[in-house]
Amino acid sequence: MKALSGSKAATVYEVAQRAGVSIATVSRALRGSELVTEKTRERVRAAAAELRFTPNRSGRSLAEGRHAANGIVFPDLVGPYYAEVVLGYEETAAGFGSSVLILATQRRPDAAEAVRELAGRVDGLAIMGQTVGDDVVEEIAATGLPLVLLARDPVAGVDTIRTRNEGTAASLTEHLLGHGYRSFAFLGDPEAAPDVAGRYAGLAAALAAHGLDVPEPVPCALDLESGRKAALKLLRDPPDAVVGANDEVALGVYLAREEGAGRTAITGWDDLLAARFAGLTTVAQPMRELGATAARWLHERINTNPPPAPRRRVLPTQLVVRRSCGPHPPEEL
Amino acid sequence: MKALSGSKAATVYEVAQRAGVSIATVSRALRGSELVTEKTRERVRAAAAELRFTPNRSGRSLAEGRHAANGIVFPDLVGPYYAEVVLGYEETAAGFGSSVLILATQRRPDAAEAVRELAGRVDGLAIMGQTVGDDVVEEIAATGLPLVLLARDPVAGVDTIRTRNEGTAASLTEHLLGHGYRSFAFLGDPEAAPDVAGRYAGLAAALAAHGLDVPEPVPCALDLESGRKAALKLLRDPPDAVVGANDEVALGVYLAREEGAGRTAITGWDDLLAARFAGLTTVAQPMRELGATAARWLHERINTNPPPAPRRRVLPTQLVVRRSCGPHPPEEL
DNA sequence: CGTGGCTATGAAAGCGCTTTCAGGGTCGAA
DNA sequence: TTCGACCCTGAAAGCGCTTTCATAGCCACG
Incomplete structure (x- = not known):
């Protein structure tokens, strides 16, 4: 089972x-120990x-009994969201020498197994979003491996870091209401991800507070094409505003709208670069900070005895208003 | 030097x-060996x-004498380019069980040391772009570790995979010439990355072939803000067309143009999602394929004895024409 | 010149796992 | 009943490194 290629590497x-x-x-x-003569060191x-x-x-x-390595599990790197988180994580972990x-996990059927295997290679693990089930998380947590969950619902005894969804979604809704909109649609599947669920909940809460109808969410994968297709159906009888679960979905709606379907207001979530150029109203998140915090917490948990009590944090998010939600100031419809 | 936290993990x-x-x-x-009774296996x-x-x-x-792990070194994950490459790499490597x-490397001063350390953890390594010098590459290659270079100039004896820059840049230039443009500017530093150098070279070659002036490149970092700033200066005396070394730079020019500076044509490179929404003419690259090929080659090199001869490949790229280079068909202007 | 106290080095154990080699058990055939 | 064949299991070596513990050598001091 030896590696076949090359000449065997030198050893101590x-x-x-x-x-x-x-x-x-x-x-x-x-290793730079003090216990060697400079002359010997040079010879070595x-x-x-x-x-x-x-x-x-x-x-x-x-x-040494440690890997000096941390892991991070995420669904994919499509779109800048996860990439930024991973980058923040890597940067901070590297700072700690890990x-x-x-x-x-993409849609690998063996995701759980892959995560277990990964667990044997690292001193700590960050697990993002909907990658593996809570059962796997609990199982790994039970082994004592330091863990932190990102953008996912907490599990007892495990650190969790999320970004604010519900509150900012409510603010976003208030803003749309300020435009005078009264009928809404939400594109995204709250079942699919806690983040989506939070965004929908915020919308629903704000609408309910104003005594308005709360629309059923329109299930929709979080990519451009799914958004476009969903929108083409939806826009036959267009609501005043479409709230996309993320920017890609919203941009899909944007495309559908260009194809002729009305002038509905549109909003997204994530503040992609594309959102800026499409003029999309959206919500910005501190993605890098999310990853960095995860790495820091893991480092603390790995090196603290006894281990600190489980922590939870919700990072703030920020509404970014652009023209896709309608003209500003909001006088004219 | 033991890890401090938690109860020690169970062993065999x-x-x-x-x-x-x-x-x-x-x-x-x-491990699923055939040599165990099913009963014993269950007990274990x-x-x-x-x-x-x-x-x-x-x-x-x-x-086992192998890590079952591969490494990939890249400058950063900002923008989808590297993220996509990494994703393609990970997906393929995972398929091989690695x-x-x-x-x-971001701008870490100790990048070389970090890469050396990484080399001790993996069975093979992909090194992208301008992360570490050729000296480090040669040094690691000399240890016999399977290596593949991505989007960077070849080093003797080492596999290299690149995307087509020069030829497509020339096509792009021809297209711009077809619009009737005669004065050009190039935003990006050919010294900074081989990719950029190739793009500039393609532009220069096409212009020279038409007997036109070849502009000096305008050095510029590959991000939005650098592009915008460079453009603000440049557009005081605007050329007919500005060729950005990548989409972010080009989008920066876009922003500068919105701030009032002329109606110069603009092109980028990478085909970001934002390019689509900004209507930016650009060049699409098979980024995922780049990463996937790297992982495949490494796998082959790791498992083949004697090792295969060094390979080089240039993946095709594709011109994506949108409205930023001017109206089509190119009659007017 | 003898002795104690350092300091630089070496011998060896041990980290957790895989794998070779040997051997004990079981079963069928003689 | 005996013997060989075969199958499952165990003992032990060894992967490359760090680290403890012991020691040889050195110097200063008495």
């Missing part, structure tokens, strides 16, 4: 032999360089 | 003891479940 033993020292000294010299360095020695991290991990393993 | 020894078998049997049972499974056993991957890696370690 060969470096030690070449430098005329013991493997203990090699390790010390290369030279030998290592000649042999192109690259320490095998598995050996070190095993000896490598980062990624796992995109 | 404890599972073995609990199941009343040897560690060899535990390993076999859990039960013990493992009770102890919440998660195999330590370092132990396995050490014993985990993926990411390293975003």
